[in-house]
Amino acid sequence: MERRSGYRLVFVVVVVLSGAVLSAGALSGDGGDATASAGGSITGDGETVAPPRDGITVVATDSNTWLGRESDGPRANAELVAVGPDGERIYYNDSHTRYWDVDPVEGTDATVEYVYADHLEPEDCGGEEVCTRNGIERVNLTTGEVTEVFSRVTPGKHSTRWHDADRIDGSTIAVADIERDRVFVVNTTTNNLEWSWNAQNKFPVADSGGPYPEDWTHLNDVEVLEDGRIMVSLRNHDQVVFLDREEGLLGNRTLGSDDDHDVVYEQHNPDYIPAERGGPSVLVADSENNRVVEYRNENEAGDGAWERTWTWSDGELQWPRDADRLPNGHTLITDSNGNRVIEVDGNGEVVWTLPVAFPYESERLGTGDESAGGPAREADGNGTASGASGGAGESGGESESGAEAGESSGGADNTDDAGFLAGLLSGPTVNAVMYVTPVWMGLGELLALVVLVVAGLGWLVAELRWSPLGATVRSPVDLEWRR
Incomplete structure (x- = not known):
């Protein structure tokens, strides 16, 4: 008893x-x-939501702040938020169901283009039970003026919503088309497709990637490189591939392979860093491994083996989906299930945090598109990263510890108890559960x-x-x- x-x-x-x-x-x-302090909706223009930081930080969220993230109930829309240098909210928009990629518009100080998705009513879907309008808009964060750039309607909503688009020039844009497992280039003046590449031409649908045709590649990112090549993230194939618009897939440059989760595991938003800035390197949010990694190619041409030169995680990082290298060597990380955007210095220390519910991508204006202005890291012989080049006074200032970004490595493979716990909770099952649980x-x-x-x-x-x-x-x- x-x-x-x-x-x-x-x-x-x-x-x-x-x-x-x-x-x-x-x-x-x-x-x-x-409130923002609880990792929720950032409400109220002029409200202080983060510490001061040089430049405007723009965040696109894949969430709502109601009970569940993937609901279509009250307050089902996501948020596009801009935070000024003083840490105050200067722009807010929740008119779309989801926000994805956000890019600065070249030649402007406070204008961005972003990818959105709107879940439409059955009567607007031509007989389909559900459909989605995927589109690209441009907004002036100062005036609030919004301009439609391009949009198309796709059937369904899960795994049909475009996540990324990258501008090539004033009239053409490359689009990551999840629904058709392809990349296409569209002329937004004429609405004509000028080029496309389909993953089904190079990968077997029967024994690769995810379930076909429901969510085979989950092609979630496209980046047009300076030399005209196109880098593409095939999430469900655990690969970052490179395309030539004449030759197609450049197989000898691929990073990762299907189900080789030690390299990358269902990654998001890879950024390319060219040879003139220490590369060729790829900085990528290694989502299901709950870490951010950087790989450098052994050949300047980019057709050799890839070596991991930098790894960062902490006890809170849970399903990161974006990482940008800033000109001062810091890294801006979007931690989706961690409900935060953080800036990490060259020592691996978190020097700035913006709490926000379920962010998908973030951009620091004035630093170039994604990692366009940032340096690569070089391996120090121990598998970790040496300090990036660049002084502490650029676009992010000195770290809170007083160390400059170029001094040493840090934050690589943290082994404290919290980091060990996060490692146990990595992988798609836990992250999928957190995707549908309350914010x-x-x-x-x-x-x-x-x-x-x-x-x-x-x-x-x-x-x-x-x-x-x-x-x-x-x-x-x-x-x-x-x-």
Whole structure:
């Protein structure tokens, strides 16, 4: 009897503590009306939402701040947010269901182009139950003026929403078309497609990537390089590939291979750093491995082996989906399930944080498109990274520790307890669960939920085993047990 009472007491303590953690998380999120400090919606122009930082930071989110991220209920739209150098919100738009890629417009100080998706009503889908308008818009963050650039309607919504587009010149744009597993170049003046490449021409659909045709490649990023080549992220193939508009796939330059998760695991938003800035290198958000990595090619032409030269993670990084190298050698990281955008210096220290619910991509204006102005890192012989070139006074200033960005490596493969825990919780299952859970539910709350469910089931099974067949399960507070 005493042993059973002790077990009941343990169950009570575990359930109460787990419930307390969940309650605290829910209250901090305030049922979906969370403030920026709680990793929720950034509301109110002029509100201070982050520490001061040089330049405007623009964030596109793939979320809403209601109970679940993938719902279509109240407040189902995502957010496009701009934060000024003083840390104050200077622009906000939640008119679209989802926001994805955001790029600065060349020759402007405060104008960006972004990719959006709108889930349409059945009557607008030509007989389909659900469909999506994928589009590209341009906005002046100062005046708020929005200009439509290009859009198309695709069937369904999951794995048909365009995630990225990259401008080639004043009239043409390359689009990452998830729905058709292709990249195409469109003239936005004439609306004519000028070129396309389909992954089905080079990869077998039967034994590669994800499920075909539902979500085979999940082609989620396209980047037009300075020499005219096009770099493409095939997420479900765990590969970053390079295309030539005449030759097609340049197979000898591919980074990663299908199911080789040690290299990259369902990555997002790779950025190319050319030889003149220390490359050729690829900086990539290695999403399912919960880390940011950089690979350098052994040949300046980019057709040799890839060597990992830099790795960064911490105990909070959970499903990063963007990383940009800034001119001062810092790295701007978009941590989706961590509900934050952070800036990491050359020592691996987090020197700036913007809490925001489920961000997809971020951009620091004035530093070039994505990693266009940033240097590569060089391996120091130990598999970690030496300091990047560039002084601390550029576009991000000195780190809070007082060290300059060019001094040393840091943050590579952190081995503290939190980092070890995050490693145990890496992979698509945990990240997929966090994708559909409430915005306020981080790793701690998710663990508390698991513990609560396991403890509750264990308690129920124990009571059923202890009770005579057909008897009512006794109250846990009744410490007297029938023999």
